[in-house]
Amino acid sequence: MIKVILRFTNLVVLTLLVLSFFSFLLAYLFPGDALANLSGINHGSQQQLESLGQFYHLNNNILVQYWFYLGELFNGNWGVSFSSGLPLATEIARTLPASIELSTYALIISLLIGLPLGFIAGIRHHKLADYALLSVSVLGYSIPVFWLAMLMILGFSLQLGWFPLSGRLSLLYEVPKISGFILLDILWSDLENKSEVFTDAFRHMILPTLSIAAFTTTVILRITRRSVIETMNSDYIQAALARGLTARQILFRHGIKNAIMPILPLLAMQFTTLLTNAMIVEVIFSWPGIGNWLIQAIYQRDYPAIRVGMLAVSTLVVIFTMTIDLLIRLVDPKKSKVERVAI
Template sequence: MIRFIAQRLLATLPVLLLVLAIVFALSRAIPGDPATTLLGPGATRQQIEALRAQLHLDGPAPIQFLSYVTGVLQGDLGRSLKTGAPVLNEVLLRLPATLELAIAATFVAILVGIPVGVLTAVRANTVLDHVVRVVSLAGVSMPAFLLAVVLQLVFGIWLGWLPISGRASPMFYDEPVTGFAVLDQALAGDIEAVGDALRHLALPTAVLAAFLAATLARFVRNSMLEALQEDYIRTARSKGLPERAVVFVHALRNALLPAVTILGLKFAELLGGAILTETVFAWPGIGRWMFEAIRNRDYPVIQGATLVFAALFMLVSLGVDLLHGVLDPRVRRRL
């Protein structure tokens, strides 16, 4: 097991280097110049050239890339061209907000997607099955930003039930301890503040969970249908086991194995795919920060955030493989 983990971690190094090279090249392909953006349209050519030299943007691209990789190997992701703050510190400051949103969305998707998938598999080709398939298809197909705007309009403006932006109301703001707003307020023992944090979390969580729950429900349904046709299911039924035990003990346990892979990969995608959702809801996570960096041509922030997303994706993928080994003895023996 330890050898397997070490091999996987070593295999991520060339992948991360390739990601760095691609992002470095693509960020330089963004139209516009960071120095011109920072100084504004009234800046002279001499001022722009001086700022480019100050920001180390006047050298050849290969030299800039080599310098950046050297810094990364030393734990330095560079400094923001706009604020001058270390990128690593900014990542650590905003990462908990993105993780909180992704974890909440995954939790809601599991609570909704797995039971719906099991129910539609048990009642396959019924009216309920057809309705759920149409709804899940709509959930997969609807753009996240459109669903976000609709939820803001309905629950935030028309009904006034939920806030449409931010992580907490100004009256409940406090210095972060863990960076997770709900957990921090719970540790402080402020029930009213916990409720406020949950209300702010509700709408962005619903947007991200909608796609994941729809995908999970369809995948669990298909896996359950295959599992229910296996010989061991017929054997369990022939022994006189209750249908509930056949479905939830025997079929679901095996149907969840492939679903774990999908869930893990989708969770990793949520971390990087929450850019639009965080922007629409003014959620102070890495996604919104990266969107602003792209708009400002802030190369170090774009590169640092993308590198963090890539590393998290690979770590989640490794975790999924290890979880498979825990759930499936055959995989555990191979590991």
């Protein structure tokens, strides 16, 4: 167990070092002055620029510069934004939780819908229910996320008027930031009209969450269906049938556990796909997440924001993916032994 933890720790550290080095190189690859791309200060006085040059050690070789750049990353000094003039660490802390919130709720919906439907399709293999669910999953898998989001806006917001068109909360309300997850912040706050504010935030969240969850639900359905079919056709399931156990008993005693365990890593990895899709949907729904913020930074040629935003998203994906994979290997020792070479 200790060896596995050390291997994953080394892999995470090395991956993050490579990501941070590429983030550092972007300051030189982007148009403009490297010092401005690092610090975010585009029009400073001569004395200020000289001070910043000494601060970032621009007179030294690139490895020395990277070493001090790495130290500033750990200290939270990520520079400032060209457009807003605010520290980038503050901007990331403001926008990233909104994207994580959207992805988390979408993953919960995908699991609650995809897993049961996958079991139904797997148990009813080559029957009408299986064909119907497969057809729906192919349709959902084929529709682009951005197109589905625009269809939802057209149908449920503009035509029916059931849900808000964009945003995270109506301008009439103001919620104090505690965790960055707006629903939790509302519940933890001391607002007098808490239920009204919660309902408004929930209505704003429905369409973007469903737009993101649609694709992942179809993926989870198909993964679960394949795992259930393989499990129910295995030798120990056939032996249980030969002993006289009913199909219901086999499913609840052996089928569910053995079908879910192989797909847990694949289900956990869907969070990264959800985060990517969330960054696309945020632009369409004007959701104040890091995806929308990065798109605005690209439009405004805010190179420090692009550099730090890409690094923040990449770091989150790497840490989450490696952590989930490590936990699964620790929980399932057989998987750790069989796939040790893949670490």
